[in-house]
Amino acid sequence: MKYGRTFNFSAGPAMMPEEVLEEIAAEVMNYRGSGMSVMEMSHRSKVYQEIIDQAEADLRSLMGIPENYKVLFIQGGGTVQFAMVAMNLLKDGVACYVETGAWSKKAIAEAKKFGDVKVVASSKDENFSYVPDCSDLDIPENCDYVYICENETINGTTFNKLPNAKGKVLISDQSSMFLSRPCNVSDYGLIWAGVQKNVGPAGMSVVIIREDLLNDNLAPTTPVYLDYKTHADSGSMYNTPNCWAIYCCGKVFAYLLKNGGLSAMEQRNIEKAAILYDYLDASKLFTATVRKEDRSLMNVPFVTPSAEQDADVVKATKTAGFDNLKGHKSVGGLRASIYNAMPKEGVEALVAFLKQYEAEHC
Numbered sequence: 001m002k003y004g005r006t007f008n009f010s011a012g013p014a015m016m017p018e019e020v021l022e023e024i025a026a027e028v029m030n031y032r033g034s035g036m037s038v039m040e041m042s043h044r045s046k047v048y049q050e051i052i053d054q055a056e057a058d059l060r061s062l063m064g065i066p067e068n069y070k071v072l073f074i075q076g077g078g079t080v081q082f083a084m085v086a087m088n089l090l091k092d093g094v095a096c097y098v099e100t101g102a103w104s105k106k107a108i109a110e111a112k113k114f115g116d117v118k119v120v121a122s123s124k125d126e127n128f129s130y131v132p133d134c135s136d137l138d139i140p141e142n143c144d145y146v147y148i149c150e151n152e153t154i155n156g157t158t159f160n161k162l163p164n165a166k167g168k169v170l171i172s173d174q175s176s177m178f179l180s181r182p183c184n185v186s187d188y189g190l191i192w193a194g195v196q197k198n199v200g201p202a203g204m205s206v207v208i209i210r211e212d213l214l215n216d217n218l219a220p221t222t223p224v225y226l227d228y229k230t231h232a233d234s235g236s237m238y239n240t241p242n243c244w245a246i247y248c249c250g251k252v253f254a255y256l257l258k259n260g261g262l263s264a265m266e267q268r269n270i271e272k273a274a275i276l277y278d279y280l281d282a283s284k285l286f287t288a289t290v291r292k293e294d295r296s297l298m299n300v301p302f303v304t305p306s307a308e309q310d311a312d313v314v315k316a317t318k319t320a321g322f323d324n325l326k327g328h329k330s331v332g333g334l335r336a337s338i339y340n341a342m343p344k345e346g347v348e349a350l351v352a353f354l355k356q357y358e359a360e361h362c
């Protein structure tokens, strides 16, 4: 690859489109005649206001976000959202969570600090290798919201059909699938995504929230930064935002628009994932761990028959010039994260490598 870059299969922070990195590099010393880098610029300046406005406008057109939804750029990464969702939306009722793996478990644990939580479905019985049937959940009348992690980054599952939330507010953590396929925003009350998986640099989340869910009656001890209304009322500028991340994400939004939008991304992602899954399904050495109909297009976990062999493959991939293929420490094995920015050639090269490894070791 150009610049001696590697095919980086990291789950996050992860690859960004090369063209976007080149644009950023070209602007880093002097952003469009402003005499300074975006890193050095006042967030109150006109030139920065244009950057954040354009980023929001491009995201709105990419996803077709309806006018009654706010787009917020909030610092702190995904983990802050586990708390913010519950602090803002769990009132006197019960929050219903679908437990599908590592990230929904963390969300559940955090929400329990703020009120009643009910796990309405789980795939724990089979090591989170599938998405449970959510067509007829037992949702109590006083349910404040139904929460899912739409793509479990570590376990490699994805919802291909949204739960039947029975008229209650649906909340989705889309961190590791954000902008990977078209999304009908009005199916949700709130969507959030940590941007370092499929968009830009770490340290920020995008939150898309239906206006009527902004809450005027939060506990008086709620920190001002953790109130969605603070960000909605100030155009994500209550304090200094993550200017750099917003700028980089804006570049990616524009890049996606220029390259056919989310339908084109979905098409590419389906093709890319099929190259890898088809090989894994035919292989005598490797096994994809997730049930076919629930497989993620973004994160592909797979194993050999033994932990020793897994480690040997990981080592060999490194020698061959691939990076970050080790599975998450909580599940072991291997995992290839193949987000929007991973070129098809990267997946093809990985499959060619795995094939050769298999031929040599079986």
Ligand SMILES: *Cc1c(COP(=O)(O)O)cnc(C)c1O
Pocket (backbone or CB within 6 Å): 012, 076, 077, 078, 079, 080, 103, 149, 151, 152, 153, 173, 174, 175, 176, 194, 197, 203
């Ligand atoms: C990475 C990730 C998170 C947590 O993000 P941080 O920015 O590291 O806090 C939450 N949910 C999902 C689905 C993730 O992939």
